[in-house]
Amino acid sequence: MVAAPGFDEMWGSDERLREPYQTFNDWLDGEDPKRLRAKQREAEEVFRLTGITFNVYGRAEAEERLIPFDIIPRIISDREWSRVTKGIEQRVRAINAFLHDIYHRQEIIKAGRIPREMISDNAAFEPRMIGVSPPGGVYTHIVGTDLVRTGPDEFFVLEDNARTPSGVSYMLENRETMLQMFPELFSKNRVKGVQSYPTDLRRSLAACAPAATTDTPVVAVLTPGIYNSAYYEHAFLADQMGVELVEGHDLRVVDGRVAMRTTCGYKPIDVLYRRVDDDFLDPLNFNPESQLGVPGILDVYRAGGITIANAPGTGIADDKAIYSYMPEIVEFYTGERPLLQNVPTWRCSEPDQLAYVLDNLHELVVKEVHGSGGYGMLIGPAASKKELAAFRRKLTARPGNYIAQPTLSLSTVPIFAQRGLAPRHVDLRPFVLVSPDQIKVTAGGLTRVALKKGSLVVNSSQGGGTKDTWVLED
Amino acid sequence: MLGKTANGLFWMYRSLERAENTARLIETGQRIALTRLESGEGEWQSVLRSAGSLDQFEENRDEMTKEAAIDWLLRDRANPSSVMSSIDNARQNARLVRTALTHEVWEATNAAYMAALDLLARKVAERDLPGVLRAIRQRTSLVRGMTHGTMLRNNIYNFARLGTFIERADNTARILDVKYYVLLPSASSVGTSLDNVQWETILRSVSARGGFRMEYGASGGPREIAQFLILDRRMPRSLAFCMNKLCDNLRYLNSGQPKLGEAQTKAQQIERTYLSHDIDAVFDYGLHEYIQNFLGLLVELSGQIETDFRFYE
Numbered sequence: 001m002v003a004a005p006g007f008d009e010m011w012g013s014d015e016r017l018r019e020p021y022q023t024f025n026d027w028l029d030g031e032d033p034k035r036l037r038a039k040q041r042e043a044e045e046v047f048r049l050t051g052i053t054f055n056v057y058g059r060a061e062a063e064e065r066l067i068p069f070d071i072i073p074r075i076i077s078d079r080e081w082s083r084v085t086k087g088i089e090q091r092v093r094a095i096n097a098f099l100h101d102i103y104h105r106q107e108i109i110k111a112g113r114i115p116r117e118m119i120s121d122n123a124a125f126e127p128r129m130i131g132v133s134p135p136g137g138v139y140t141h142i143v144g145t146d147l148v149r150t151g152p153d154e155f156f157v158l159e160d161n162a163r164t165p166s167g168v169s170y171m172l173e174n175r176e177t178m179l180q181m182f183p184e185l186f187s188k189n190r191v192k193g194v195q196s197y198p199t200d201l202r203r204s205l206a207a208c209a210p211a212a213t214t215d216t217p218v219v220a221v222l223t224p225g226i227y228n229s230a231y232y233e234h235a236f237l238a239d240q241m242g243v244e245l246v247e248g249h250d251l252r253v254v255d256g257r258v259a260m261r262t263t264c265g266y267k268p269i270d271v272l273y274r275r276v277d278d279d280f281l282d283p284l285n286f287n288p289e290s291q292l293g294v295p296g297i298l299d300v301y302r303a304g305g306i307t308i309a310n311a312p313g314t315g316i317a318d319d320k321a322i323y324s325y326m327p328e329i330v331e332f333y334t335g336e337r338p339l340l341q342n343v344p345t346w347r348c349s350e351p352d353q354l355a356y357v358l359d360n361l362h363e364l365v366v367k368e369v370h371g372s373g374g375y376g377m378l379i380g381p382a383a384s385k386k387e388l389a390a391f392r393r394k395l396t397a398r399p400g401n402y403i404a405q406p407t408l409s410l411s412t413v414p415i416f417a418q419r420g421l422a423p424r425h426v427d428l429r430p431f432v433l434v435s436p437d438q439i440k441v442t443a444g445g446l447t448r449v450a451l452k453k454g455s456l457v458v459n460s461s462q463g464g465g466t467k468d469t470w471v472l473e474d
Numbered sequence: 475m476l477g478k479t480a481n482g483l484f485w486m487y488r489s490l491e492r493a494e495n496t497a498r499l500i501e502t503g504q505r506i507a508l509t510r511l512e513s514g515e516g517e518w519q520s521v522l523r524s525a526g527s528l529d530q531f532e533e534n535r536d537e538m539t540k541e542a543a544i545d546w547l548l549r550d551r552a553n554p555s556s557v558m559s560s561i562d563n564a565r566q567n568a569r570l571v572r573t574a575l576t577h578e579v580w581e582a583t584n585a586a587y588m589a590a591l592d593l594l595a596r597k598v599a600e601r602d603l604p605g606v607l608r609a610i611r612q613r614t615s616l617v618r619g620m621t622h623g624t625m626l627r628n629n630i631y632n633f634a635r636l637g638t639f640i641e642r643a644d645n646t647a648r649i650l651d652v653k654y655y656v657l658l659p660s661a662s663s664v665g666t667s668l669d670n671v672q673w674e675t676i677l678r679s680v681s682a683r684g685g686f687r688m689e690y691g692a693s694g695g696p697r698e699i700a701q702f703l704i705l706d707r708r709m710p711r712s713l714a715f716c717m718n719k720l721c722d723n724l725r726y727l728n729s730g731q732p733k734l735g736e737a738q739t740k741a742q743q744i745e746r747t748y749l750s751h752d753i754d755a756v757f758d759y760g761l762h763e764y765i766q767n768f769l770g771l772l773v774e775l776s777g778q779i780e781t782d783f784r785f786y787e
Contacts (some may be wrong), residue, residue: 049567051584228571235572245573249787250478261477263629263783264731 001396007151007422008052008412009074018152020075020472023188033420039181040071040416041123046136046177052169068465069174070415071181074426074447075189078474082442084155088145089439092432095162095317097333099139101118102316103129113328118321123370125278126278126313128285132302134311136436141273141309142201143432144168144445147340149411156341156408158427160326162318163310164275167466168431169233171446172197172240183285190473192443198240198441201273202432207435208307209270217270219243222251224276224292234275248276253296258306271307272297276314320369320403321347322464343408349400357404358395361388364404366395378455381407410456413467415449425450427458428469444469475495477784479571480633484779486567486583487621492616494614495645497607499525500547500557502678504603505542506671517675518543520724524652524679527555528706544603548637549594565619576624613735613749632723636779639723643716644772647704649679651765657696658761673699680711700761701753713768714749720775721745728785737778 007013010021017025047066061126065398097247100106102119103126109116132178144165146158175194180184186433202219209217225247237325238245250260251269259266280290285298301304316322326347346353346364357364366378376390395402412423431446448458458464503521515538522528522543534552535542550556554563565587572580578633590613593606625631650657656672676699689706690701691700724738748768756764780786 048588049581049585051580226566235569240574243573244476244479247478248475250476261482261784261787263475263477263727265784405520 006409006412006423007149007292008414008416009076009149009426011367011423012152020077020080020470024073024185025073027185027188036071039365043069043071043181046180047173048233050173052173067170067460068451069177070422070449070451070465070467071178072414072416073178073185073470074413074428074444075470075472077472078192080153083153083339084147085441087155087338088430088432088441089146089159090145090334090336090339091157091160091326092140092434092439094326094330094333095143095160096137096139096434098329099311099314099317100133100137101333103132103313108329108332111332113332114322114325114427118325119316122316122319122321124313124315124319124322126316128298128302129311129313134208135210135304135307138208138309138434138436139311139314140210140317141205141311141434143434144429146433147428148343148408149426149428150409151411154341156343157169157326158343159320159323160318161429162314163247164277165429165431166230166275167235167429167446167448168197168442169236171431171442171444171469172293174446174449174466189470191470194442194444194472195346197431198237199441202241202243202437203236204274204433204440205271205307205309207437208309210304210307213270219271219273220246220269222246222248222274222276224271226282228275230275237273248290248292248294251294251297253294253300256300256303256305258294258297260298269306271309278315281308281312317420317456320367321349321400324403343405343436348395348404350400353404354395354399357402358392359391361395361404363407365407366391366402366404369401369403370465379407382456403441408454409416413447415451415467416466422453424453425456426467443471475574475629475633477786479574480629480783481780481785482571483565483574483630484640484785486564486571486639487634488641489560489564489567490583490614490617491638491641492555493557493564494611496525496547496555496557496560497610497614498681499550499679500544500603501607502675503543504540505678506675509671515561516540520652522547524649525555526648527553529621531540535703541597544667545597546604548598558590558594561587561610561614570654574630576620578620578624582613582617582620586607586610588618589613629727632727633783635709635719635723639716639719640779642711643646643713643720644769646680646711646713647765647772649676649770650700651769652705652764654761655701659697659757669696676703682709682711685709697753697757700756704756705749705751714745717741717745717749735782737775737782740771740778744768744775 012018044066044242047069050064098108108114109119140162142165144161144167146161147155148158149155171194204221206217219241220243221238222236223231223245225231235245244260246260251258252266254266256354258272259268276292279287280292282293282295282298284292284295297306298312301308323342324347326342327338346357348354348357357366362380364380368376378386378387410425410427413426414421415424426447426449428445428447431442433440447469448460448464449467450456450458451463451465499521503518506517509601516537518540519528522531530553531546534550535546544787547556549558550765551559553559563585568575568580568583590607593609598606621634653672653676656669656676673696677686680703682703686694686699686702702709703712705714707714707718709715721741724735724741728738730737742744
């Protein structure tokens with residue numbers, strides 16, 4: 001695939017300023033680069049003070065690191081955004097229907113739209129969830145749909161993060177920082193708010209409380225602890241929602257309820273927003289070595305004594321092998337054509353597709369089916385001969401472990417670089433809240449940006465940064 | 475509130491208080507060393523003893539010098555009570571209880587930590603010492619100020635205060651324990667320059683010089699100093715003041731509970747038995763034994779607070 005001329009969200013493909021950026025650009029023209037540079041440093045200082053850090057695995061010397069923040073906002077028009085929103089809602093609705101189906105009657109398999117072994121042989125399929133109906137019918141209370149853009153109206157879904165998507169605290173802090181540093185920009189541009197997210201999250205979680213809950217539901221956030229890479233976010237969300245932040249050792253099952261140890265004794269929890277993976281949730285039911293979970297929580301859950309958000313077993317919906325079936329899944333459950341595109345995907349488990357991938361490796365992006373965070377992936381056009389050869393061997397040895405996709409020409413947005421503005425590739429993660437009666441998508445989301453020139457890897461663990469994302473009011 | 479959170483708050487504020495106390499001890503030691511009225515090493519030994527870390531110092535360092543003592547108290551990570559360790563520990567606990575703190579308190583704590591990392595990255599030269607200690611004291615004061623100015627007066631605040639006052643009482647009692655002999659009426663030949671230095675050391679170690687002068691002018695001797703630091707309820711670092719606060723905060727925590735907590739009973743007992751007599755009774759009892767007993771009871775009280783409020787499983 002030949003890379004088309006890149007689409008820049010500010011300057012389009014033809015160096016003509018795009019409409020959403022007009023007001024911003026006028027402002028920018030009148031700004032002294034020196035002042036902006038000082039603002040950039042000031043922003044970093046704000047982040048350092050606030051303690052917005054993440055821990056990088058495998059880096060003992062840098063226990064806590066800041067994710068670089070770029071002060072140039074990414075700007076999207078209302079019209080562009082409303083199309084995206086509709087597409088996300090449709091997709092998330094389909095995902096919840098899909099999860100319900102595969103843990104109950106499995107109509108989609110019976111209809112021949114997905115091969116049975118894609119489910120039954122999939123490590124992300126959770127047999128303990130078979131026949132279990134989560135409170136309110138919601139499986140994925142929080143979704144982080146990763147989008148990439150290649151043109152004015154071309155958005156692709158890259159991943160449906162349906163387990164425990166992270167990053168929303170950066171979205172909120174980025175906005176907070178921009179409001180502090182450039183108040184005048186927000187007077188000139190009417191930017192849709194994102195700050196209600198924690199309140200919305202709490203409401204949305206409470207709306208999914210078990211049927212037996214009579215009082216105001218007790219909500220808590222479950223974190224693996226202060227050494228987890230996203231601990232800051234866990235504490236941030238608990239704080240902003242005004243709920244307790246608990247760890248496994250604060251909890252135990254008391255009289256058929258999951259309860260937290262308070263200074264006045266054990267108090268039952270109705271809704272647990274867990275930021276702990278399925279595997280570590282319950283040492284009695286999952287990984288017996290886990291110190292992070294609560295022995296017996298799954299039994300309480302199955303008996304309807306607690307809501308776990310997201311539900312166990314949702315990983316089957318964001319599995320990279322299932323991803324290639326998403327267009328079918330959307331059509332099957334909504335009866336509509338998908339509004340958002342899927343990136344074409346070759347399943348290496350299928351011999352003819354594997355053959356194509358091996359022949360065209362230098363042009364493709366190859367991902368591990370269960371990988372995340374940008375680890376263990378190959379970007380063909382950027383790889384050396386040696387790396388290509390090594391990946392070829394991996395693919396031949398375990399083809400079912402991989403999928404491949406074309407290298408999309410991701411859109412760029414300018415960053416404030418050493419020598420002024422410079423285009424860099426971006427992606428976007430809007431956050432989606434699902435409750436029994438509504439699906440709510442944040443206006444914008446978290447924009448991740450590859451800070452290295454030409455790089456397509458935006459992951460913070462691989463040196464990516466973030467930007468504030470604006471959706472303008474019409 | 476979670477038991478874990480109560481625990482984290484308690485230790486966050488204990489550690490902050492400890493950082494301040496250790497910084498103050500260094501300042502005092504340095505001051506005495508500079509006035510050279512006594513052999514320096516002896517004084518540093520007693521400073522380390524007051525800080526409760528003389529044994530550990532001897533295990534970790536070869537020689538007792540001024541530089542070694544200051545470095546140990548200020549920066550050494552092997553010393554759990556060093557200024558750096560204490561601030562680090564306070565911040566770790568603050569991270570743990572982030573949801574219980576106001577934004578202002580968290581930021582001040584994080585800023586104190588970052589400033590300490592920066593100030594204490596290398597051995598501090600003697601000429602920089604006053605500035606470094608001042609900066610650290612300002613940083614921890616800012617946390618305290620933000621705590622007073624922004625935190626709700628609820629259970630969160632009560633646990634923060636319990637940590638503060640247990641640590642402070644412990645600190646004052648330890649200073650008295652190390653220097654008790656200076657305060658004994660029999661041992662003093664009142665008015666010698668040595669005595670004056672010793673008393674000054676004690677008062678400086680608990681930031682009580684100004685207060686004492688205000689109260690007693692130039693006429694105060696050992697008896698008055700003991701009275702001031704042990705029994706004076708207006709002096710914010712005295713044992714009586716700290717115990718009074720501990721009793722208050724435990725009472726607030728237990729209000730609305732069906733029965734009195736054991737920690738509260740214990741605290742009231744300590745106050746009744748040890749802090750409601752006059753100073754002559756303390757001297758009659760034996761100052762040394764009195765302080766030793768008090769220190770032991772503080773440890774018990776701290777343990778009882780842990781149990782009463784389910785700090786651990």
